[in-house]
Amino acid sequence: MNKSQIELIVRISETGSFTKAGEALHMTQPAVSRTVATIESELGTKLIKRDKKNGISFTDVGERILITFRTILSELQKVDELIVAEQGLEIGKVHIGAYRTACTRFIPKIIRAMESQYPGIEIKLSEGSVDQVKEWLRSRCIDVGIIIPPDKDFDTLPLIKDQLIVLMHSSHPLSQKETISIPDLQGEDILIGKCGYEVQIHALFNEYNLTPKVRF
Template structure:
């Protein structure tokens, strides 16, 4: 099996489309279908299943083989990087995963700096929930991610701390308090973010032997802000998660001060490419424990 065949399978997993994968690799859809059939015949097993209802999805063995294929491409990239470095060049690819706020706050500036310093490097970005970014790292779908704890057996590099605050409607009784503690929130209708944010909130309440009264769970902070404007509850978030507060939304700090760590994460820090290391070092230079 050659590199082109391995790359084709990986591109199909990324695009979930024979046609789109073919476009990336300059192949026609019939050629992609023939190539996949050849690969499956060589391996003696079915990797990909297609049907009208579910589209393209990988079999169980196909998912496991995908991890191996991604690792092979990663190792081949390191060879290319070593050869390029010998010639005084910087080349490579970095696939970055980040949750929504991180994409907004960090990624644009990082990409601009990377393009200025390393014009030969190619950056790909995938945006998802914190849990999804962690899942991508374990599957070797991405090279590096920006996450919040827990870290789930990943190698992490501290980036910065972000202070927790409570958002509420200005008519809410808690707004009369200068500061708020977790026991103050007992019994309040809480709007909580999903996809990795909720665990720290539950942990904070557990420290006081309390259970948060979760009224709604949501994917995006914008949804919580709109609900707060209607007096439907309060939410706990971080200062850097908010660009500006809309009308009828105010905040109070939690006391004692509570912070959420923001980390860079890789699957194995001793097995990253030069391109991934360049991304990490650039990010640390721009943001490590700095106010933004």
């Protein structure tokens, strides 16, 4: 098995399509099908399931092999980077995963700084929920992700520390308090946006054996 074959399998997983993967790698759809069949024959197992209704999906062993394939491509990329670094150049690819708020708040500055310091680095960005970003990290789909703690599954570096605040009408009784604790919010109707912090909010309530009353 060679690098181009491994790249094809990974690209199929990224695009969810034989045709799109072939277009990205300048291969016809029949050539893609033949190559996949050859790879599966060499490995002696089925990697990809094709269904007219549900499209393309990977088998259980195919999902595990995908992680290894992504690791192989990453290591091969490091070889290329070492070679050009020896020549005094900086090249490479960095795939970043982030949730929506991080994409708008942090990513533009990060990309601007990276492109200024390392113009030879190619940056790819994927946006998803916090849980999706964590899953992408586990499956090696991305190189680095921006997530919200706590999470002990990954090596993390703090990016920023945010203060959680409660917004309410000025006539609300709690608005007169200087500090609002989690138990103060028990029974209050709460609106939580799907921006990534909902998991942290639920975790805070769990510390007091409470459940937030999420109205919306």
